Amino acid sequence: MLDVSLSALTAQVFTGIVLGGILVLMAIGLSLIFGLMTVVNFAHGAFYMLGAYVAFSLLGLTKSFWATLVLAPLVVGTLGFLVERLLIRRLYGRSPDDPLLLTFGLSLAMVEGVKLLWGKIGLTVDPPTQLAAAVDLGFMRFPVYRLFVIAVTAAALLALWLFLEKTNVGLIIRAGSRDALMVRALGVDLNRIWLLVFGIGIGMAGLAGVLAGPMRGVYAEMGVEIIIECFVVVVVGGMGSLPGAIVAGLLMGEIVSLTTFFAPRLAEIVVFVVMAAVLLVRPSGLFGEAGLAE
Amino acid sequence: MHRRQFLTTTTAGVTLLAFPAVLRAQTKEPIRIGFPLPLTGTFAAIAADLQKGAQLAMEEINAKGGVMGRKLEVLFRDDELKPAVGAQRTKELIENQKVDFVVGGLAAHVQMAINEQTKAAKKLYISVSQSDEISAKPDTSPLTFHEALNPTITSRTMATYGMQNIGKKWWVVYADYAWGKQNNVVFNAAIAKLGGTVLGSTPYPLGKPEFSAHLPKIQAAKPDAIYAVTPGADNVPFLKQAISFGLKKEARIAQPLHFLYYTKEGGAEVFQDIYGATHFCHELAETLPQAKRYVEAFTKRFTQPPDSYSGYGYNGIHEVARGVELAKSTDSDAVANALRKNREYDHYKGKQWWRACDNKSFQDLWIIKVRSPQQVKGEWGFFDVIGKVAANEELDRTCAEKGHA
Numbered sequence: 001m002l003d004v005s006l007s008a009l010t011a012q013v014f015t016g017i018v019l020g021g022i023l024v025l026m027a028i029g030l031s032l033i034f035g036l037m038t039v040v041n042f043a044h045g046a047f048y049m050l051g052a053y054v055a056f057s058l059l060g061l062t063k064s065f066w067a068t069l070v071l072a073p074l075v076v077g078t079l080g081f082l083v084e085r086l087l088i089r090r091l092y093g094r095s096p097d098d099p100l101l102l103t104f105g106l107s108l109a110m111v112e113g114v115k116l117l118w119g120k121i122g123l124t125v126d127p128p129t130q131l132a133a134a135v136d137l138g139f140m141r142f143p144v145y146r147l148f149v150i151a152v153t154a155a156a157l158l159a160l161w162l163f164l165e166k167t168n169v170g171l172i173i174r175a176g177s178r179d180a181l182m183v184r185a186l187g188v189d190l191n192r193i194w195l196l197v198f199g200i201g202i203g204m205a206g207l208a209g210v211l212a213g214p215m216r217g218v219y220a221e222m223g224v225e226i227i228i229e230c231f232v233v234v235v236v237g238g239m240g241s242l243p244g245a246i247v248a249g250l251l252m253g254e255i256v257s258l259t260t261f262f263a264p265r266l267a268e269i270v271v272f273v274v275m276a277a278v279l280l281v282r283p284s285g286l287f288g289e290a291g292l293a294e
Numbered sequence: 295m296h297r298r299q300f301l302t303t304t305t306a307g308v309t310l311l312a313f314p315a316v317l318r319a320q321t322k323e324p325i326r327i328g329f330p331l332p333l334t335g336t337f338a339a340i341a342a343d344l345q346k347g348a349q350l351a352m353e354e355i356n357a358k359g360g361v362m363g364r365k366l367e368v369l370f371r372d373d374e375l376k377p378a379v380g381a382q383r384t385k386e387l388i389e390n391q392k393v394d395f396v397v398g399g400l401a402a403h404v405q406m407a408i409n410e411q412t413k414a415a416k417k418l419y420i421s422v423s424q425s426d427e428i429s430a431k432p433d434t435s436p437l438t439f440h441e442a443l444n445p446t447i448t449s450r451t452m453a454t455y456g457m458q459n460i461g462k463k464w465w466v467v468y469a470d471y472a473w474g475k476q477n478n479v480v481f482n483a484a485i486a487k488l489g490g491t492v493l494g495s496t497p498y499p500l501g502k503p504e505f506s507a508h509l510p511k512i513q514a515a516k517p518d519a520i521y522a523v524t525p526g527a528d529n530v531p532f533l534k535q536a537i538s539f540g541l542k543k544e545a546r547i548a549q550p551l552h553f554l555y556y557t558k559e560g561g562a563e564v565f566q567d568i569y570g571a572t573h574f575c576h577e578l579a580e581t582l583p584q585a586k587r588y589v590e591a592f593t594k595r596f597t598q599p600p601d602s603y604s605g606y607g608y609n610g611i612h613e614v615a616r617g618v619e620l621a622k623s624t625d626s627d628a629v630a631n632a633l634r635k636n637r638e639y640d641h642y643k644g645k646q647w648w649r650a651c652d653n654k655s656f657q658d659l660w661i662i663k664v665r666s667p668q669q670v671k672g673e674w675g676f677f678d679v680i681g682k683v684a685a686n687e688e689l690d691r692t693c694a695e696k697g698h699a
Contacts, residue, residue, distance in 0.1 A: 011510035018506060120338040122527040124559050127538075134540040140510055143538035215538075216503050217531040221335065225502055260507035264496050265470065267507070 007139035012261045013254060014137070018146045018215075020253020021153035025208035026226060027233040027245040028160065029201030035240030036177045036197050039088060039099040045227030046107035047202045051076045051209025052218040053114055056123050065128035069152075073207040080202025084195050092194075107223065114220050122219030149211050156207060157246065160200070164242075173197060177240065232275045238288020248286060324367035325360075325624055327352075327614055328387030329398040329607075330408055335375035336501040336526035337400050339555045340603050344400060344422060345370055346596050347604025351611035351641075354591070361615045362622065368611060369393060375501075377407035384411040394624045397610035399423045400603070402472035409438055418626035420613060422606035424448065424551075426476045429652040431697030437630050439653040441606050441613070445476035447659070447689045448550045448571050452521070453484030455661050455681060460546050460569060461518025462490045467508060467532070468523035470497035477523045477550050493517050498524075503531035509539045519546040529553070530560035537564065552662055554601040557676045565664040565676065573659050574605040574643055575677045588642035599674050605642055609655075612641045646685065651693035656685040 030044050055072040062068060083106065091098045126132070127145040134141040164170035176183045176193055184190055209222075216222065233252050237244025252271055259267040278286060329348055331341045352368045360366060369391055373380035380399060387393045388411065396412050397420045399405030405423035412419035413435045420439040427433045429440040456464070464485055468474040474497070482492050493515045496508045503524075512520065520541070524532040529549070536542050552570030576599035578585040588608070592600040616639060618624055620632035630653070637647040646657040661681035670676055683689070693699075 005514070008510055008514045011514075012507065015506040015510060019504065115334065120334050121342065122336075122338070122559075124530055124534075124561075132538070134538055140513065141540035143535075145538060146506070215506075215531070215535065217527060217534075219336075219527055221501065257507040261511055264498065264508065268499055 008261070009258075011140035011142075012257050014140070014142060015146075016254035016257030017250065018149050018253070019256055020250035021150055022208050022212055023226075023229060023233050023252055024246050024249030025153055025156060025204050025211070026230045027237065027249045028157070028242055029204040030230055031234050031237065031240055031242060031245040033198055033201040034234065035242075036173060036180075037088075037092075037099075037194050038096055039103070039198075040096060041103050041201070042100055042227065043083070043103040043107040043110060044202075044205050044230060045223030045225075046110035047076055047080065047205040047223070048209040048212070048226055049114065049218075049220065049223035050079070050110060051206030052125070052213040052222065053118050053123070053209075054206070055210040055213055056118070056125050056218050059125060069207075069210055072210045073203045076206025076209070077199045077203025080206075081195055081199040083202070084198035088198065089191070089194075107227075111220050111223070118220075120220065122217050125213040125218055127214040145214060149215070152207070152211060156204065160204075160242075169193070169196070229271060232271050234285075236275050236278045236285055238285030241285065241287035241289070244285055244287030322364045324365040325395075325614075325618060326391060326393040327366065327368045327611065328384060328391065328393035328396040329368050329370045330373040330380050330383045330387070330396070330404075331370065331398045331400050332375040332404065333370075333372040336528060337375060338527070339559075340526060340553060340601070341400050343555060343601040344398070344603040344607040346592070347600065347607030347609075348397065348611045349607075350592055350595055350604070351608045351615075353595070355611070355615050361618045366611065366615060368397075370398075373399070373404050373408070375401055375404060377404050380404040381407040381411050384408045385415075388412070388415045388417060393417070395419070395614050395626065395629070397422065397607070397614060402428075402476070406433060406472070409433060409435075412437065416626060418614070418617070418629050420610045422603070422610050424473050426480075426691070427472070429654040429696060430691070434652060434696075436653070437626050439613070439630070439633065439648065439655070441609050441655045443571075443573050443657070443659060444654075444690065445473060445550070446480050446691055449477045449480035449521075450484045450689055451571050451659060451661070451683050452548055452550055452569070453481050453488060453490075455571075456519060456521070456548050456569070457485065457488045457490050460548055463516075463518045464490060464492045464521055465512050465515060465517040465519075465545075466492060466495040466521045466523065467505070467512070468495065468497055468521075469500040469525055469528060471500045473525065474500065474523045477521075481521055481523075481550075498528075500525070501528065503528045503535075505532050505535045506539070509535065509541055513539065513541055513544065517545050519548060522547055522549050524549070525551070527556075529556045530564065533560060533564050533568070551602070552664070552677065553603075554599070554674065554676065557664055558674065562665060562667040562670050562676060566666050568664050570662055571659050571683075572602050572662055572677075573657055574600070574602045575660065575662055575679065576600055577662075577675065577677050577679055578643060578660070581679075582643060584640060585643050609639075609641050609646070613639060649687055649690075649693070651698040652696055654690065656687055656690075658685050659683050 033041050054075050055068050058068040058072050131145040131148050134143050233248045237248030256267050259270045333341050352366045356365050371383040395418045399408040400423050402423050402425040405421050418437045421428050422441050424442045426444050466478050468478040478495050485492050548569040552572050557565045576589045579589040617629035617633045621628040646655050660679050662677040663680050
């Protein structure tokens with residue numbers, strides 16, 4: 001028998017926001033990279049995992065969670081630059097399958113590489129002491145660290161929005177995702193823009209990994225699990241759509257959280273059911289433009 | 295390359311290649327034991343410990359001259375925590391490496407796949423995984439031995455102890471795979487039989503340590519205690535999340551099993567006052583001479599004390615060796631019969647025995663509780679041994695219940 005009270009449901013919705021927040025951070029990078037570069041980045045989960053591992057090591061070096069929170073996404077983002085410059089750039093103009101295969105291979109190599117560097121056994125990262133407690137929200141006790149994750153996610157999204165909407169580079173990125181050929185014809189070096197976008201997208205995956213580490217632990221397979229959910233989010237939201245990634249990410253977080261409450265065993269499957277249902281009604285996703293992925 | 299040069303190089307090459315064969319022919323072939331185990335994935339830390347125990351046993355036996363004048367060679371293979379890979383590695387070990395016996399398998403679902411292969415190849419298999427099915431029909435076989443505890447024994451023990459000492463109203467969180475499900479079923483039945491209540495049971499996918507969506511519901515139910523069947527690398531994230539939601543203050547927590555290495559990884563702050571069962575912890579060296587010898591040998595060899603599963607690996611290899619010595623043969627049937635006829639053994643922690651009907655090992659187990667950070671002794675002394683449950687066939691299902699009529 002289920003005792004469904006309003007406060008229990010509110011608590012459930014609240015936990016769903018954090019689940020969704022991590023997915024949004026992941027999916028937005030994935031969507032950004034796809035929207036501009038039509039690269040399906042299968043290594044996105046591996047960069048999320050790498051973010052968590054880099055954070056573990058940086059935390060050991062700097063002894064400061066705050067420094068780690070800033071530095072780790074930058075380190076991972078820089079690796080993203082290198083991957084774009086040295087590997088993916090060679091595949092532009094070929095079929096979209098080629099970068100997909102490349103990044104898939106890369107993700108396998110990264111998982112094995114991490115095991116070589118950090119060992120096969122998972123690691124533990126603690127949240128900073130200031131964030132370790134739980135606060136009483138009236139309807140439940142909620143970990144301060146999870147509130148912090150919501151805040152960082154919101155701040156990162158706001159910064160990305162300002163960057164895309166209010167800066168000249170942002171303008172070029174938006175234009176480039178509409179019509180790359182035209183932007184090129186206007187004399188813009190899109191190679192540099194793609195480099196930047198890939199780095200930002202990867203950096204956001206790294207940030208998601210840094211944030212997830214203290215909640216879920218750090219282990220080599222962590223990226224493999226989340227990448228599937230992220231693809232679901234991107235597909236449901238609409239390939240290449242940033243508002244779509246945000247809405248679908250939060251929606252998935254809530255769906256998983258609420259399903260866990262009523263029927264925990266279905267929580268794994270329900271996201272795929274929702275994806276199938278959305279695709280039946282809107283084949284290009286909630287916010288997607290038809291024809292983008294063709 | 296000139297003809298002569300070619301001839302010299304090839305001759306030299308062929309000689310070199312043939313050399314190991316010459317060497318091998320001069321000594322006796324080793325007895326080979328295949329050992330699949332999940333060196334990657336959620337159970338990697340436990341598998342590493344299991345491997346060390348098996349290795350120590352092999353080295354001890356070989357240092358004393360091996361078995362029937364033949365060295366033991368244990369071939370470890372990573373089953374990646376996947377049944378299909380476990381089956382494949384076992385098949386390769388049997389067909390390509392020509393192993394005489396198989397020991398190992400750690401996760402209940404992978405171990406079943408290994409068992410299918412050893413059954414088909416008619417090789418003796420000593421499972422070191424916690425599983426109820428492995429020693430029951432239709433999965434077991436006369437060549438399948440089971441060294442580990444099983445969910446029935448562990449969860450009946452914890453339910454009995456828990457009802458007397460921890461609480462009457464429970465909530466179960468369990469990993470949704472063979473071992474987790476079996477523990478949930480057994481624990482529910484045992485608590486009901488003892489007059490307690492299980493308010494609810496929550497499954498979660500093994501290896502996916504995000505529990506936040508489960509926790510508000512558990513908190514709302516206000517159980518006295520939580521039975522956390524969150525094995526391997528899921529253990530620390532579960533407890534940390536339970537603490538961060540304030541759940542550890544509201545309810546006591548018990549686990550079917552405690553592991554030293556995860557406890558150390560998570561730290562005493564996280565694990566303090568959590569109850570669990572174990573078939574071995576290095577603190578037993580303080581009271582048991584056999585354990586003292588084993589812990590000292592292990593610590594000397596690996597510069598850290600053993601966790602619990604190394605004991606299973608250690609016993610698995612020692613039992614194969616004992617069986618071969620008794621049977622004077624490496625024939626799997628002969629070794630299995632010899633072990634059933636000479637049921638008792640004691641390699642590292644006291645008397646154990648194989649039950650004749652199901653080849654199940656019976657052994658003592660202990661209830662342990664994690665000390666507070668101030669009470670932890672040295673680097674590794676996390677556990678207070680608070681109770682002993684002597685080996686007892688009645689803790690498990692009967693031979694008839696397991697289908698051995």
